[in-house]
Amino acid sequence: MIPPMARALVRNTPTLAPIPHRGIISVTGPHALDFLNGIVSSTIPSDSNRHFFSAFLHAQGRVLYDVFVYANPSPDGRRGHLIEFDSRSSEAPPLLSMLKRYVLRSKVKISDVSDQYDVWAAWGSDIEKSWENERHWTVARSGAAEPVWDADANWPWGTDSLKIRDRRGVGLGYRLLVRRGDRPQESSTHDTQSSEAYTLHRFLHGVPEGVTDIVPTQAFPMDSNLDIMGGLDFRKGCYVGQELTVRTYHTGVVRKRIFPVVVHHPDHGIDDVKASSHHSFPAGLDIRPNVIHAPGDNTGTRARPRGTGKLLTTLQGVGLALLRLEHVDAFEHGELKLTFESEDADASKTLWGVTPWRPSWWPRLINEDEDH
Template sequence: MLPSIRALARNVPTVAPVTNRAVISVTGSQAAEFLNGIVASSVPAHASSHFYSAFLHAQGRVLYDVFVYAQPGARGTPGYLIEHDARASDAPPLLPMLKRYVLRSKVRLRDVSDEYDVWAAWGSAREQAWETARRWAHALSGAAEPLWDSADAPPWGAEPGVLRDRRAVGMGHRLLVRKGDRPQEAATHDVADAEAYTLHRILHGVPEGVVDIPPMHAFPMDANLDVMGALDFRKGCYVGQELTVRTYHTGMLRKRTLPVAVHRSDGRLADGPLPQDRDIRAQLAALPEDAMPKPRPRGTGKLFSSVNGVGLALLRLEHVAAVEKGTASFEMETGDEKTKYNVTHWWPDWWPHTEEQAA
């Protein structure tokens, strides 16, 4: 990461609201079994454990990435709060979709978005007690899974309303608070705006929601859901499992969502809003006159969320490899005047590069 980009990070304890989020309550004696049959990760055995997961389409594409907060009932009956992106998208609304799966299950579903606000907190010493170095299980396809140490269990935490954000090292906590209230951290942390949180997760290479993980279009591993701990490749049947598991074991990942810096021609980071879903093209480097011409790189990347000249982009790994070898570069055009920008990717510090264990 370039020093100019690193300087954008907030290095003091910070808390910020996370906007455009909705919350669905799932309660009942069969709530755990109900969720386990439709989410892409395993529901923890302990009723108080939170987790991160995703709902997939039957053809294996992502519908929603979700945080699931355990909220057992007064008598210990299972209960969960599902936090998801509420913005309009190509995906069917989550609550009606879940109701179609209820059938005879003993569960109750209801929208409780008017009861909760979502916040994120990061940068405090509190996180150092549980945020340990990551270990990984790798597949030949290029997918990777975090291996949680038994001492870390439950890895996503069990404190009511407080979820450890383990999608990337340094992400901090996610907080559910009563509508209109501020979290306790507001008394000890700098209070920032929602854009600060977006910048925080971009710098950590963490896609989230319908902008970065386009519903009905994104494949789970393209959106880094494997390395962020949202997928279980060994659990029983769930919606979208077949293609996901087959890709993990016998496929080959061709795309990843990576953080990028967007530079003007003078080398400065772009300012102002950048258009979402803009094509990023790989351009071949200039060749010597006597060199054999090479075909233009096929396909394009896509820019997703961006703040202050940095963003998240879906990039073809063959293009990434060419750029890192110096045989190509990334470019993007915006506006009616086709203003050109140079685009530079980087791999997050926490990314699992080294194969430590074959799956």
């Protein structure tokens, strides 16, 4: 559940916000379906009007891009897709050139149409209640988890033109592609906020996105919750990065997850989050587990837990962090504190505490209470 302090940041009224740093690539042609199906991590729906969420992996199974794919058939009904991705520079190869390398003899046309669209997010309206229902899951022994969509319901990601239901988490709303410079139709019924409002909304729902949260060439799909968010299909045919992903699902162990977190004074708890809300923390800071000794325990014999976590992105005292599941479990049992150090403007070091929480809609992970 969202901690009380963070709950005060939730916007429950209809809200609209632009999403910056997003690129759009168009993929059309007779072979567009088979072409994309061979390189994305989820199955391409056979219906040409269905949108979906997915990812591009490299051959060793690490994430290059997390993407939304909008069905965009031509007026004569021919297959077409618009791929929305984080366009900021990263260690990943530029998506346009990467896709063109995969074309070979496929009859597809690939072009960058980023200058034609703006990306917006909308949430908090009654319309979302029509598709939000209790989540059901398939959970593997490895700890990987997949949402099981209701077969009797409509397609979970929607079919409305240039509008995709954001089913990565419960309560996220939907995303819109709008012609560059135009205002979304929702601007007449929603309160328009800045892009930071969307980022905060996403953090509070525990959903990572883009190159800062899902670090290209470093992040593993399940560590980054792409399975929970509906971006992985462990049963489809061959695609780039499939071998390691499926092997981990069947025989491996998911040891880390991205969690929403509150940053606060290490001794005052999350009620003192105001101290951190005005600070900007760089991504990638190590989050260290610290053993809490019971009163009167002067032996100091308990070994420090292995490994560290990583702070990803923060805003107004909340954010996302990549944490070991064993550390989160020990934290929840009162056995550990999680802290990191940041450097102030005068080069002095300040210690901060981190409190993670599990979104209420998450599945119960098989290995979350086990030793890893």
